[in-house]
Amino acid sequence: MAEVFAAPSRYVQGPGVAATLGDEMTRLGLEGPVLILAGASAVRRLGAIWEQSLGPAGFAPTIHPFGGECSRREIAAVADAARGLAARTIVGAGGGKAIDTARAVAAELDLDIVSLPTIASTDAPTSAISVIYSDEGVVEESRLHPRNPALVLVDTDVILAAPERYLVAGMGDALSTWFEARACARSGATHSRGGTPTRAALALAELCWKTLRADGTAALAAQRAANQTGGRAMDAGARGAFERIVEANTLLSGLGFESAGLAAAHGIHNGLTVAPGCHAALHGEKVAFGTFAQLCLEDAPAGEIAEVLAFCRSVGLPVTLRQLGLGGIDGGLLQQIATRAVQTGEVTHNEPFPVTAAMVEGAIRRADAVGQGG
Ligand SMILES: [Zn+2]
Missing domain, CATH: 3.40.50.1970 (Rossmann fold)
Structure with missing residues (x-):
């Protein structure tokens, strides 16, 4: 390939x-x-x-x-x-x-x-x-x-000038990019453009995650201040953070997902779309929770899971089912979400190990529990 x-x-x-x-x-x-x-x-x-x-x-x-x-x-x-x-x-x-x-x-x-x-x-x-x-x-x-x-x-x-919720959702979509790219590189999965990832795509995906950590909260503060003052009174540092996050959300994330590939974070997002309770959640908000669940599915190092959790909390991305509009979800619906996430041809199968619905269900439960915890 x-x-x-x-x-x-x-x-x-x-x-x-x-x-x-x-x-x-x-x-x-x-x-x-x-x-x-x-x-x-x-x-x-x-x-x-x-x-x-x-x-x-x-x-x-x-x-x-x-x-x-x-x-x-x-x-x-x-x-x-x-x-x-x-x-x-x-x-x-x-x-x-x-x-x-x-x-x-x-x-x-x-x-x-x-x-x-x-x-x-x-x-x-x-x-x-x-x-x-x-x-x-x-x-x-x-x-x-x-x-x-x-x-x-x-x-x-x-x-x-747009509402800040959109910028935050864009950060949620961008959050998944590096972790999905890494999963595809490990499994050798083919991405949507019909090949395996270049080192260029992987480097851009990793830079996307680094940029979110470095500039996410400052960019959000800049947009909030701009919305309150009609765009005036922004210093150069805040403007720089905002510009870098727009680039991360749009260019780094776009090139990363398309030329490195998607994995369980977007597969779990697609699963979540079967639940009417979270139809009001934006794409990137569901993807952020999907990323968190992907790391649980992969049994990623606790430090990495904690880092993603801290980032989500710092900008207000959902880390629990309740925050997605699925508080008190019943086992049947959770099973439906998990089954949809592993349907034939779904990007969840780009993970470097076989994934079953039961594993996805367990990962969502674990993510929700960790998100609710301290
Ligand atoms: Zn996306």
Whole structure:
């Protein structure tokens, strides 16, 4: 099996970079017409900036409002709009679902895709994957596309203005990256891009975890202060921590998961989605608990488990079933979660040892007990 590393062609992050969209597209040789698929808050925040940035660069954009779900119906509707426009480039702007929809449309029409995330809650913007849901919001498939985005444009002023819960959830998604990469390296599992991990991907995944430990609490404090003061009064140290965490949540975590692989943390996340009680929990919040349970499943050193527990507590990520909305869970539901986590083809089987539902159930119980303890 060959080692494979996949990445976006260009990643640009910083305060105010949304205004450089036109210049960045010109630099990359991307063509118009441009269809921008955007959620309502992205349009409010960035609509005027896009007109100013794309118009002078010769790309008159058409903004298409996102319907709210990355479903086959939505993908077909946006693809029709893009065909009607003879679009050459698709821009996905907003949260993960808007970007996933835009990516699926671009893949279907063989067009270039630009990701413009407005929150840092997951590592999806850099990837070549769309998670497709039914119109009712149930996961139907993970669709793999041939190419990563041509451009990922991360305006950290926009991210800074978002609610802090999204940044924390992004840290939960990023928390899993190193531990899942390490599991895949040990087992020799194949990642989603069709190869085994390079040393580059493993180094980025490890840097992701180091960055969370070094800067997580300072970045969260910076965002909290910015939300209270309308973005004013941030010193350079706080801004630096915030920028590094946005990079960890988006780029390091994205490259790490896609080119090193996923394991039990995301498998247990997928298991948790069968429990209605935690539907209000964000992806990264469930992944954080999944990471904690993965380490219990692996019987990781007590010091490492304690370190992950301390990190989760320091930024407010869930470490118990109750914090996920599953307090007082009955044995039957726990069994269902564990069974879903080990279904055929699930990433839980990327662990370097055979994993059964009973083992996952035990790991979740142990994580919950450790999380409740001192
Ligand atoms: Zn994830």
